[in-house]
Amino acid sequence: MITSAQAADGEVIWQPDPAFAEETGVGRFAAFLEGRNIEVGSGYEELWQWSVDEPEQFWELFAEFAGVDFGGTAGPVCTSDAMPHTRWFPGRTLNFARHLLEGHEGTALIGIAEDGTREEVSWDALRRDVASLAAYLRARGVGKGDRVVGILPNVAEAVVGLLAAASVGAIWSVCAPEFGPGAIVTRFAQLDPKILLAAPGYRLGGKDRDRRAELGDIIAQLPTLEHIIWVGRHTSMPGIPTQVPAVAWEQAVAEPAELVFEEVEFSHPLWVLFSSGTTGIPKGIVHGHGGALLEEMKMLLIHSDLRPGDRYLNVASTSWVLWNSLVSALGVGATAVLVDGNPTFPSIDRVWQIAAAERVSVLGVGAGFVHACAKASLAPMHDHDLGALKSLQVTGSPLSADGYRWVYGKVGDLWLNSMSGGTDIASIFVGGSPTLPVHVGYIQGPALGVRVESWDEAGNPTRGKGELVVTQPMPSMPLSFWGDDGSRYHESYFAMYPGVWRHGDFIEFTLRGILIHGRSDSTLNRHGLRLGSADIYAVVESLPDVAEALVVGAELGTDYYMPLFVHLADGADQSAAREAIARSIRENLSVRYLPDDIVFMPGIPHTRTGKKLEVPVKRLLQGSPLETVADPGSVDNAGLLEEYARFALDRQAVSP
Numbered sequence: 294m295i296t297s298a299q300a301a302d303g304e305v306i307w308q309p310d311p312a313f314a315e316e317t318g319v320g321r322f323a324a325f326l327e328g329r330n331i332e333v334g335s336g337y338e339e340l341w342q343w344s345v346d347e348p349e350q351f352w353e354l355f356a357e358f359a360g361v362d363f364g365g366t367a368g369p370v371c372t373s374d375a376m377p378h379t380r381w382f383p384g385r386t387l388n389f390a391r392h393l394l395e396g397h398e399g400t401a402l403i404g405i406a407e408d409g410t411r412e413e414v415s416w417d418a419l420r421r422d423v424a425s426l427a428a429y430l431r432a433r434g435v436g437k438g439d440r441v442v443g444i445l446p447n448v449a450e451a452v453v454g455l456l457a458a459a460s461v462g463a464i465w466s467v468c469a470p471e472f473g474p475g476a477i478v479t480r481f482a483q484l485d486p487k488i489l490l491a492a493p494g495y496r497l498g499g500k501d502r503d504r505r506a507e508l509g510d511i512i513a514q515l516p517t518l519e520h521i522i523w524v525g526r527h528t529s530m531p532g533i534p535t536q537v538p539a540v541a542w543e544q545a546v547a548e549p550a551e552l553v554f555e556e557v558e559f560s561h562p563l564w565v566l567f568s569s570g571t572t573g574i575p576k577g578i579v580h581g582h583g584g585a586l587l588e589e590m591k592m593l594l595i596h597s598d599l600r601p602g603d604r605y606l607n608v609a610s611t612s613w614v615l616w617n618s619l620v621s622a623l624g625v626g627a628t629a630v631l632v633d634g635n636p637t638f639p640s641i642d643r644v645w646q647i648a649a650a651e652r653v654s655v656l657g658v659g660a661g662f663v664h665a666c667a668k669a670s671l672a673p674m675h676d677h678d679l680g681a682l683k684s685l686q687v688t689g690s691p692l693s694a695d696g697y698r699w700v701y702g703k704v705g706d707l708w709l710n711s712m713s714g715g716t717d718i719a720s721i722f723v724g725g726s727p728t729l730p731v732h733v734g735y736i737q738g739p740a741l742g743v744r745v746e747s748w749d750e751a752g753n754p755t756r757g758k759g760e761l762v763v764t765q766p767m768p769s770m771p772l773s774f775w776g777d778d779g780s781r782y783h784e785s786y787f788a789m790y791p792g793v794w795r796h797g798d799f800i801e802f803t804l805r806g807i808l809i810h811g812r813s814d815s816t817l818n819r820h821g822l823r824l825g826s827a828d829i830y831a832v833v834e835s836l837p838d839v840a841e842a843l844v845v846g847a848e849l850g851t852d853y854y855m856p857l858f859v860h861l862a863d864g865a866d867q868s869a870a871r872e873a874i875a876r877s878i879r880e881n882l883s884v885r886y887l888p889d890d891i892v893f894m895p896g897i898p899h900t901r902t903g904k905k906l907e908v909p910v911k912r913l914l915q916g917s918p919l920e921t922v923a924d925p926g927s928v929d930n931a932g933l934l935e936e937y938a939r940f941a942l943d944r945q946a947v948s949p
Contacts, residue, residue, distance in 0.1 A: 300733050302694045303805045306701050307709065307731040317727045318594045325358045337726045337738060345744040348765060352381070352587065352742060359590040359624075360396075361583075363387055364556050371766065375792050377782060379766035382559040382583055389563050389582040390459040391554040392590075393623040394420055400628050402449050403604070405647055406527065407496045407634030414449050419456075419623075420552050422449075426457035428550035430488060433520050437462035437555065438562070440486040443611070444468050444477060444508070446495045447631045450524045450542055451611050452620050454490045459563055459582070462555040463488075466565040466577075469612040470495040470502075473881040474510045476828050479574050480567045483775050485517040490542075493523060494530030496634045505533045512537060527633060559583030565775055566614055566716050575828075576785065577775030580719050588720035588769035589621035595741055596712065596724040598684060599655055601626030607657035607686070608636045608644060613822065614716040615657060615688070627654075641665055642676070649677035656682060659689035660696060660711075661819070664851050667699040674705040684708040684727070690818055691809045693851040694734035711736045713809045715796060717786070718769045722761065722796065723807050735806030743767060747800045752790050758810055761800040762793050770794070810848075813908075817846040819853050824886055826907065829857070832881040836873050838865035841897040843905050844888060847914040854914060857888035858937070860896050867893055898934045906934065913941040 300306045314320045319337060326333055331354070333343040344351040349370035356363070365386035372380045394416075402414035435441065441458040445451040445467055458465040466484060468477050470492050489512070493505050512518060512535055521539035523532035532539060560581040568576040593599040605622040609615035622629045630651055636644050641662070648656050666673075673679060685700060685707060692711050700709050709731050712724030722745045725737045739745045747759035774782045789795045799810035817824040826844050833842045840862045846855040861870055871891050878886050898906040909922040919938040928934055 300698055300701070302734050303803075304733050305730045306697060306733050307706070309708070309728050309730065314728050318596075318598045318600075319726050319728050322355070322358055322595060326354060329354065337728050341739055341741055344741040345765060348742060352768060355591060355742070356587060359587070359594060361387065361392060361586060361590070363559075365558075371768075376766050376794060377770060377787065379770075380560060381766075381768045385559045385583070386556040387559060387583055387586070388460060388462075388554040388557060389586050390423065390456040392586055393456060393621065394423060394552070397601075397623070397626045399602070401623060402452060403628060403630045403651060404449050405630065405632045405651070407499070407638060412449070419449075419453070421549065422453045422546050423456045423460060424550045424552035425546040425548055426453055427460045427553065428548065429545045430457060430461055430463065433488070435461055435463050435487055437557065439463045439488075440466065440484040440565075441488040441490070442466045442468075442481050442484060442486040443490040444470050444472075444504075444511070445490060445492050445524055445611055446470055446527060446633050447609070447611055447616065448524070448527055448633050449631065450490070450526070451616075452623075452629070452631070453546070455564070455617075455620060460552070460554050462557050462561065464562045464565060464579075466567070467611045467616075468567075469610040470504055471497060471610075471883045471885075472612065473828075473832070473883065474507045474514075475831060475881055477511050478514045479828075479831075480577070481511075481515060483574070483577050484565060486515060487517060487519050488522070489515070489518055489520075489537075490522045490524055492528060493525055493532050494528030496527060498635050498638050501529050503530050505530055509533055509535070557582055560772055562772060564617070566617070566719065567612075568716065576777075576781065578717060579772045579775055580769055581772050584768035584770070584772075585617075585719050586621075586624070588718065588767065589618060590624055591741060592618065592714075592720050592724070593622055593625050593627075596721060596726065597655055597686060597710065598708070598727045599625045599627050603627040603654035604630055604651055604681070605655050605657075606630040606632065606644075606648060606651065606653045608632065608659070608662065609657070614719055617719060618657075637662075641669055642671055642673070645671070645673040645677050645679070648682060649673075649679055652681040654681055655684045655686060657686040657688065659822075660687050660692040661690060661853065663687055663692060663696045663700065667695060667703075672703045674703055679705055679707075682707055684710050686710045686712060686725075688712045688714070688721075689822070690848065690853065692734075695851060697731070697733045712740075713798065714740075717771060717796070718767055720767070720769050722763065723800070723809070732805040735803065735808060737806055739807070745800070747802055748790065748793075748795075752793075756802050758799055758801040758808075760789070760813060761796045761798040761809075762790060763796070764793050817844065817855060819846055819855055819885070822885060828882055829878065829886055832877045833857070833859070833874055836870070836877055838862050838870040838873060843897045843907060843910065845907050845911040845914065847911045849915065855888050856890040856892050856914075858892050858894045858897065858910070860894055892940065894933075894936060894940075896930060896933045898937065899929045909934065910937050913938050914944070916941075916945065 363385045366384040368384045401416045401419040404412045441463045522545045524542045563582045565577045605627045607619040710725035712721045714721030729737045744765040801808040840860045843858045912922045
């Protein structure tokens, strides 16, 4: 038998046990269809083909399978309008929070603090807190369409905040507390929020971080705020005096109340997730109650094989869309494990310690985490009891073939489920099935209901490497970008191929599975954490010593290289500027935004219309020849771009 260490790229490294196929989400859904006289064939490939050939039938039956309780008037599953104007389940009503909260007993949440403190929140306690907070919000005039925002770590109060806002028909948005004031204001100021839930401090890296001064700045720039709720249970920092009325969390949930859910249209806005801010202010991506619920349930029930009573740990901050998926696990009847602070403090092995101690069934991590574990020579299967772990989900960036081999050599004989999706859809395009084999380095298949293809630049389908496109609507495609007249939405997804969603990833379909080759645009994606170049430019280019800057992120094998190129102002000292840049990024954004290198250059290259040449510089770093990355006639200074090509060649010459 070939061992995991010997398995070649593309070789089968794991096979499912056919005896358990009927117990999986895929098997149960297939049996559900058979019970309704729907013939879809004998395997996952046939099931997927039916789901995209008969999308209306698929989504209606999946909603029934998932137990989604519709009200309103029955009608068509979707309108015939082309993307992005398709509307799903018109006339139907529901509430996202109702589906997550009703019908479950036992433990809903497990919270793990950075110091090891542990708490369990029962379903009854969660429902009580949601009901109390929702009543508190209603009493302060919060209703359909109002915005409730949070600056919160990954704790139970954040979950309650989301579900309470959803239950009254308000719109939720959250930022992790380590975001700098500028990054938070550029997001929340767009929303004109009425209510803010905020932690005056947070634990990270063994320290209690004081955020009171930053919160004062943020609050001063959100003039529509009518009320603040201080969430201080996880920090020693008290709330701050403000002109806006404020109470402690304990007061906001003190009064018992009936749990009431506002029935809203299928496409009523649920939350606003923000893009990284690569080209200007971050885009506010609006998802609806129904679309988000259906896609989250599909991803968890089918593509994660998550079951009632399972414990689900996804290593994610509140600012990452995977936190929304972690909360959505409640809708399956699973227990969500919330890890506050830095999950890898004081060591990267802590994630495995928690997974073992909490008997986690499904663990979600970024590919960068797997690669880091491999480099650290960890062997979780020998160091921890992972007997309850049945699946390891990996997303955020492509997982290398060596990553696959490490998982099966050092974690165990489990289903490695590599998937790829996006904040844009709060779901996945391609992912896994527990009924399919796993090939080294390859994603198993396309997600149900997603007609995903690879297209060349001319818009022709290809089996080879091309642009990831989706040619049929998905229920969780954004309703809109907040405050957009539709032009920015169109430019983001539909400008390259009219009427077809272009995501910005390179994808390749093979007989072994699917390969994602990284971003085809300039979004920074450092080990699954999408960062905004515009955020970095805002703080770096405000420094007096900096004339201009350019940041790129390049996938280089299993590594991710993120240099910051800087054009200094006349007379500036490089050493002093380097220190000032690093300090400004730490203080105004986060240490997560610190570049791998600060490289001083004689200038920053642009197109003739003034756009920085981020993608061409990225491709130079990945080894593309200069003549293939940009047309010299479209560049404002072709000689300057040659400087970057020389830098890339010099770096490649010294890299191992």
